[in-house]
Amino acid sequence: MVLINENYTKLPGSYLFSEIARKVNEFKIAHPTADVIRLGIGDVTKPLPQASIEAMHKAVDEMASAETFRGYGPEQGYDFLVNTIVENDYKAHGLNIQTDEVFVSDGSKSDTGNIGDILGTDNIVAITDPVYPVYIDTNVMAGRAGDLGTDGKWTKIIYLPCTAENNFVPELPKTKVDIIYLCYPNNPSGTTLTKSELKVWVDYALENKALILFDSAYEAYITEDDVPHSIYEIEGAKKVAIEFRSFSKTAGFTGTRCAYTVVPKDLMAYTSKGEEVSLNKLWNRRHTTKFNGVPYVIQRAAEACYSPEGKKQVKDTIEYYLNNAKIIREGLTEQGLKVYGGVNSPYIWVKTPNGMSSWEFFDYLLNELNIVGTPGVGFGPSGEGYLRLTAFGTLENTKEAVLRLKKIKL
Amino acid sequence: MVLINENYTKLPGSYLFSEIARKVNEFKIAHPTADVIRLGIGDVTKPLPQASIEAMHKAVDEMASAETFRGYGPEQGYDFLVNTIVENDYKAHGLNIQTDEVFVSDGSKSDTGNIGDILGTDNIVAITDPVYPVYIDTNVMAGRAGDLGTDGKWTKIIYLPCTAENNFVPELPKTKVDIIYLCYPNNPSGTTLTKSELKVWVDYALENKALILFDSAYEAYITEDDVPHSIYEIEGAKKVAIEFRSFSKTAGFTGTRCAYTVVPKDLMAYTSKGEEVSLNKLWNRRHTTKFNGVPYVIQRAAEACYSPEGKKQVKDTIEYYLNNAKIIREGLTEQGLKVYGGVNSPYIWVKTPNGMSSWEFFDYLLNELNIVGTPGVGFGPSGEGYLRLTAFGTLENTKEAVLRLKKIKL
Structure with missing residues (x-):
């Protein structure tokens, strides 16, 4: 009788990003015309360096x-x-x-x-x-x-x-x-x-x-x-x-x-x-x-x-994302939110306002502002009360997201 | 104190193909002008299908x-x-x-x-x-x-x-x-x-x-x-x-x-x-x-x-290798060697002549005929007394290898 590695049975069924994808899909089915901005999963959007191409x-x-x-x-x-x-x-x-x-x-x-x-x-x-x-x-x-x-x-x-x-x-x-x-x-x-x-x-x-x-x-x-x-x-x-x-x-x-x-x-x-x-x-x-x-x-x-061209192209892309990070960081700080990261990193770590839980803030952002973040608690117990935003969107989307985030009533 | 997975310490030091590479390199250093034909490792030589390109x-x-x-x-x-x-x-x-x-x-x-x-x-x-x-x-x-x-x-x-x-x-x-x-x-x-x-x-x-x-x-x-x-x-x-x-x-x-x-x-x-x-x-x-x-x-x-073109190109390449396999199989059979495989496979499995061991036959082929095979015993105890040749060479090299193999004195 072939035996499994029973450690696998201990794993919770769903992986963080799959759960987020499920929630976003449900929202989009219910609101097909909503303009959802994804600042959740840490995926890039800029093309490969021309040198690599x-x-x-x-x-x-x-x-x-x-x-x-x-x-x-x-x-x-x-x-x-x-x-x-x-x-x-x-x-x-x-x-x-x-x-x-x-x-x-x-x-x-x-x-x-x-x-x-x-x-x-x-x-x-x-x-x-x-x-x-x-x-x-x-x-x-x-x-x-x-x-x-x-x-x-x-x-x-x-x-x-x-x-x-x-x-x-x-x-x-x-x-x-x-x-x-x-x-x-x-x-x-x-x-x-x-x-x-x-x-x-x-x-x-x-x-x-x-x-x-x-x-x-x-x-x-x-x-x-x-x-x-x-x-x-x-x-x-x-x-x-x-x-x-x-x-x-x-x-x-x-x-x-x-x-x-x-x-x-x-x-x-x-x-x-x-x-x-x-x-x-x-x-x-x-x-x-x-x-x-x-x-x-x-x-x-x-x-x-x-290569010299490759290095320049990589640097330009990183500066683009870091500029997005700065826009998010500064926009949210102005709004009175507590914000960490985003200086040496494409990730911005936001303290949820008013004692909301990570998933409550996630749902609020998705349903009210049509922004997808990543609930901090998905990264571990000490992530509870935080939410991760990423700087990997386009400049336009990032600016639009910050405009929407300014609607948060604290 | 960080512990290793001790199962790794049971593994013999060298991997079959590394050992072959070492022997071939040593031979080439000793005989820099020798025209070595590699029918050992199972690597292909024909380019990718044009459809994939x-x-x-x-x-x-x-x-x-x-x-x-x-x-x-x-x-x-x-x-x-x-x-x-x-x-x-x-x-x-x-x-x-x-x-x-x-x-x-x-x-x-x-x-x-x-x-x-x-x-x-x-x-x-x-x-x-x-x-x-x-x-x-x-x-x-x-x-x-x-x-x-x-x-x-x-x-x-x-x-x-x-x-x-x-x-x-x-x-x-x-x-x-x-x-x-x-x-x-x-x-x-x-x-x-x-x-x-x-x-x-x-x-x-x-x-x-x-x-x-x-x-x-x-x-x-x-x-x-x-x-x-x-x-x-x-x-x-x-x-x-x-x-x-x-x-x-x-x-x-x-x-x-x-x-x-x-x-x-x-x-x-x-x-x-x-x-x-x-x-x-x-x-x-x-x-x-x-x-x-x-x-x-x-x-x-x-x-x-x-794709239709891709399938045709893949088929052509496989037929090319299978033709090589046929040349090796028939050439060695004519020579009185016992040969298996090579009909539904790019691999030809040769019984070593005169009771030679796999590595003896490998060394003989390398040193006398400048052909690289893979010693059968490298694939397990029941491979002893066999040697693997592959059909992945060029047609020219395959024909030349068979000509050389005909020099084997049985």
């Missing part, structure tokens, strides 16, 4: 001729892309990352989801709260989460609340943890850590032989000086941290799919007997056994983001 | 404009591709597969590797021997394999030998098994099962509530009538089988990355208490949580394989 056309033509055709490539990514990543994202910033520490993949969702494959099920996991749901769900699937309590918390997960009360800076856990998920600039709150705040975590991990899974998918949005772009800017981090980066929000690759993960060779984890094992080797084994590389044409598109 | 150019242009840009798509694949798959690969053959039973992915390596995620670790796994190494390795990682014995076998895996002695038709296991991997047309042996031979396995699975993981990556190469293209041609299979299909060998997508997996809604697995659970629901949860879909431009390339 040109690179893809060229690569497609290469696939049309036996002389230039590419079959299986290295699972870890082609040298042309890996070298470009190392040079531009690390060496240019004084960080010494080697090419065999970089693993190109189809997305940070896959990588942050799959990384647990190489880690033991007995590790204690700490997660900032609110958080990207994939971190939690994939630990439930792996059996590291325990059971879901009525308070919305999993019994074995250590939650690190990040709210206005602690200025969105997580405090060190009171009990020992083995794996810590950190995402900065943060999804969903759009807030950041300074270098000294991040150092606290690297030091904790060094002292406790813990592993930091550092998701920096939004680093391209950083505008302030003291905010680290890479965790490897912190001394000692190569011994304790894996870094996830993505082209999705940087260069509009949400439907084009390319990301990469850095697993330093200095990074060790342990057997139950305390023997050191290189996580780089384990991840390489997983990546080459369960993955066959990113499409050649997509890797060429990613490489093109680093 | 045109579809990709069009899709790339769509990504260049905000009006037609595509961000996140459905993780399970766009309707345009899923509908095309269902119509052409199933409904046209009288098989009733629904669109929500099809999951588009980046490759069958990923899917056959990741499918274990939704299955319990206590399942007993049966694997035909020789076999695609990913099936074994991913079960080692999941803790279902036990330990590696000196006979090259994992203690918990049930091996189903497929050799010339049983005409490459596996016998039912003597002890009960829960999960059965079947790949037909077979990699590596190139042999097939008839409908009645496959029915034996479906009946076994129905009777024992077992799950068949059916890899039909090579179905497009079937030329004979009584060989099933899909396991769903067998009555009852939708209750017991998941089918994996790929564009890699069909349409030259090894470097372009698209595949799909069918998980019927009738297919149930069980909790330890014996409660039925739909594997379609579990796989959908995994696929949407740990994967973000195949690139839009790649899905358009895959869709184009089903």
Whole structure:
């Protein structure tokens, strides 16, 4: 009799964004002419950089001729892309990352989801709260989460609340943890850590032989000086941290799919007997056994983001979104709402007015103003009383949304 | 202290194809002018179908404009591709597969590797021997394999030998098994099962509530009538089988990355208490949580394989490879070698002459004839004494290889 992985039965039925989609669809059926503005799901709207478009056309033509055709490539990514990543994202910033520490993949969702494959099920996991749901769900699937309590918390997960009360800076856990998920600039709150705040975590991990899974998918949005772009800017981090980066929000690759993960060779984890094992080797084994590389044409598109034209085009797009973020932030602040994020991030984290719950505010915005946000509680218990708006809309829609938001009666 | 998944430490250090690559590189350094013909790794050499090239150019242009840009798509694949798959690969053959039973992915390596995620670790796994190494390795990682014995076998895996002695038709296991991997047309042996031979396995699975993981990556190469293209041609299979299909060998997508997996809604697995659970629901949860879909431009390339022009182009390429297979098969048979496969498959499975081991024959071919094959033993203990050649080379190289092979002194 074939048995299932019973951890899956613990997962709540519906995924946050599916639930939002269902509510929006119901609204649109009831109000077919309503002009709904979607500032909910974190998807981009601007086209790919022209440099990537040109690179893809060229690569497609290469696939049309036996002389230039590419079959299986290295699972870890082609040298042309890996070298470009190392040079531009690390060496240019004084960080010494080697090419065999970089693993190109189809997305940070896959990588942050799959990384647990190489880690033991007995590790204690700490997660900032609110958080990207994939971190939690994939630990439930792996059996590291325990059971879901009525308070919305999993019994074995250590939650690190990040709210206005602690200025969105997580405090060190009171009990020992083995794996810590950190995402900065943060999804969903759009807030950041300074270098000294991040150092606290690297030091904790060094002292406790813990592993930091550092998701920096939004680093391209950083505008302030003291905010680290890479965790490897912190001394000692190569011994304790894996870094996830993505082209999705940087260069509009949400439907084009390319990301990469850095697993330093200095990074060790342990057997139950305390023997050191290189996580780089384990991840390489997983990546080459369960993955066959990113499409050649997509890797060429990613490489093109680093050409002088590509960099300029990427920068322009990010400035466009950051300008949207500023419009939302300032508009809502003028309106008397408490607003966080949006300075080093495309996400704006709004405190719901008048003690409304996240879903009440979501329903209010959808039904009264025809704006779709994301209920903060969908990202975890400490997200209750907040709502996430994103800057990925068009300038026109963003301005229109702010005009509508000014109708909120506080 | 962060703990690793200790199952990874059981895996032998080197992957079959890496070891071959190492030997070939060493040979080329020692003999820089040698004209090495690679008939080893199963990678294609013909370019993509022109229909896919045109579809990709069009899709790339769509990504260049905000009006037609595509961000996140459905993780399970766009309707345009899923509908095309269902119509052409199933409904046209009288098989009733629904669109929500099809999951588009980046490759069958990923899917056959990741499918274990939704299955319990206590399942007993049966694997035909020789076999695609990913099936074994991913079960080692999941803790279902036990330990590696000196006979090259994992203690918990049930091996189903497929050799010339049983005409490459596996016998039912003597002890009960829960999960059965079947790949037909077979990699590596190139042999097939008839409908009645496959029915034996479906009946076994129905009777024992077992799950068949059916890899039909090579179905497009079937030329004979009584060989099933899909396991769903067998009555009852939708209750017991998941089918994996790929564009890699069909349409030259090894470097372009698209595949799909069918998980019927009738297919149930069980909790330890014996409660039925739909594997379609579990796989959908995994696929949407740990994967973000195949690139839009790649899905358009895959869709184009089903247009009238695309179908013609795909057929022409497969006929080209099958002609190569015929040349190898007939050339080696004339030479007095025992040869299997190559009729419904791009793979030719050669019995090594004079009692040579697989690696001895590999070394002989590399050093004496400058031909790269794949040692059969690399696919499992029952592959010892065989070597795999593939038909994916050019016609010219294939003919030249056969001329060289005629120099073998038996």
